[in-house]
Amino acid sequence: MPDDLFQRYQAAHxxxxxxxxxxxxxxxxxxxxxxxxxxxxxxRLQDAYLQRKRRR
Ligand SMILES: [Zn+2]
Structure with missing residues (x-):
């Protein structure tokens, strides 16, 4: 589920x-x-997404 968080972040936006x-x-x-x-x-979703991106 690589882009689930991204999808939710975009949907929230x-x-x-x-x-x-x-x-x-x-x-x-x-x-x-x-x-x-x-x-x-x-x-919240944006933070989670960006943090996950940074950790990679
Ligand atoms: Zn309003």
Missing amino acids: RAHQAHISACTVCTDTAYCRDGALLWESFV
Whole structure:
């Protein structure tokens, strides 16, 4: 499962972008509760992905 983490990280990014463009509350620098949750999960997955990449 080499790219599973990458796929999830990309999906989280897309979900966040989709939310930002649909949400009337979120801005580039401030997110609503849902936007913040999506952002957090994206950051977590991105960190995990980048750390795994560095360890290789
Ligand atoms: Zn929002």
